[in-house]
Amino acid sequence: EIQPVILSGGSGTRLWPLSREAYPKQFLPLAGELTMLQATWERVASIAARGPLVIANEEHRFVAAEQLQQVGAEPAAIILEPAGRNTAPAIAVAALEATRDGGDSLLLVLPSDHVITDADAFRLAAQQAAGIAAAGKLVTFGIVPTGPETGYGYIKAASGEGARAVERFVEKPDLAAATDYVASGQYYWNSGMFLFKASRYLQELERFQPAMLATSREAWSKARRDADFTRLDKEAFAAVPSDSIDYAVMEKTADAIVVPLDAGWNDVGSWTALRDVSQQDGDGNAHQGDVIAIDCRNTYAYGQRLVAMVGLDDVIVVETDDAVLVGKGDRMQEVKAVVARLKAEG
Ligand code: GDD
Ligand code: MG
Incomplete structure (x- = not known):
């Protein structure tokens, strides 16, 4: 039961x-x-x-x-x-x-x-x-x-x-x-x-x-x-x-x-974790939405509009209607700090 x-x-x-x-x-x-x-x-x-x-x-x-x-x-x-x-x-x-x-x-x-x-x-x-x-x-x-x-x-x-x-x-x-x-x-x-x-x-x-x-x-x-x-x-x-x-x-x-x-x-507590569980291409890139990546490795991109990336390694890009996040893959725990800053600034 x-x-x-x-x-x-x-x-x-x-x-x-x-x-x-x-x-x-x-x-x-x-x-x-x-x-x-x-x-x-x-x-x-x-x-x-x-x-x-x-x-x-x-x-x-x-x-x-x-x-x-x-x-x-x-x-x-x-x-x-x-x-x-x-x-x-x-x-x-x-x-x-x-x-x-x-x-x-x-x-x-x-x-x-x-x-x-x-x-x-x-x-x-x-x-x-x-x-x-x-x-x-x-x-x-x-x-x-x-x-x-x-x-x-x-x-x-x-x-x-x-x-x-x-x-x-x-x-x-x-x-x-x-x-x-x-x-x-x-x-x-x-x-x-x-x-x-x-x-x-x-x-x-x-x-x-x-x-x-x-x-x-x-x-x-x-x-x-x-x-x-x-x-x-x-x-x-x-x-x-x-x-x-x-x-x-x-x-x-x-x-x-x-x-x-x-x-x-x-x-999946962070963007990096999400990249790691997503379907990746042979270079370790995982993308959702409208994304073009040229010569990139270990990137994760989430695009509501088109996101194009050239020559990046271990970079995360998240694009939404009212905000864009760009950061290194190994620093994504710190996104918390962005949210804290936004809250503090009201
Ligand atoms: N309804 C309700 N109310 N749900 C809640 C609340 C609450 O006040 N607080 C958290 N949750 C939900 C979250 O949405 C999540 O689905 C789940 O409960 C666990 O809460 P987290 O806040 O994500 O916990 P954690 O990740 O820090 O730690 C727990 O999960 C780890 C594994 O992911 C612990 O159980 C750890 O021991 C464990 O390793
Ligand atoms: Mg949790």
Whole structure:
């Protein structure tokens, strides 16, 4: 009984100027025809017992509903947050919703901003994980790390192979620690996807974050419901402490299992990451839209109007109606600083 839960409340600032507050990356077709949200649903539709539980910001309700409808997703609910409180409360209200009629189901928690190239391998891993979660475990999907990325969670697995106990979960370590973890060969990256019984997640929250559970429950029980949306109570939700599931639960639980995942997973957090997962030509260039590249290597260009590039290496160009971004491939994390500057200048 797999119930997909799609987290769709992030802001995706590193993909500016395409990703905007009004239209963040999960609603954009960044890696193909479908938007990231649509691709997330399509990937799991065949193993889902029913339509997805989607948790999004109030502001994005129409985009979310319309995009789900376009792929025939018939959501179990679209739960709207008046303001983001990070992922732990978002998953809490999903779990409350899933246990609403006294039922229980296996929540397959999915960020809406990942690329997975081998959907079959992912579904197999999810089905394996479902058996483990049914026995009361909290399953995370582990990715073999390719470098000491500090933006990820790290999972130390018990020795052995295949699905096994998590000995330690460290969210976003510093560079020195991440370097040690990768060198040890004992750690996976946390993919950010989880599978557990709704009731089991609520138990762990009760144990580790009782105030978060109580306030989330309050906001959820006072929610206003209509045919399309479940709107969490604004005042009550504002009182919910903000934290991610990684810090709030996964670092603390003693009951986590890691299922290794080799499915071409990528968190497309930056333009460089997007280049790396896109179809590339023989020189490492990847383009979307109207682009001409002459004698270029390792470029990524996104053009709404025609973009022409000559003699460039490792350069990113993103052209939209009201802004153009040009930068070096290895500096794309700093796009955040552009957004911060724009905000400061109002
Ligand atoms: N509904 C809702 N509300 N969704 C949210 C909120 C919120 O307040 N905040 C974030 N999300 C959504 C984002 O849209 C994204 O789909 C997902 O939750 C994860 O949030 P991120 O903010 O992207 O997390 P992260 O990338 O820093 O870290 C997580 O993912 C990494 C892998 O990509 C962690 O789980 C790490 O441990 C993991 O390695
Ligand atoms: Mg992320």
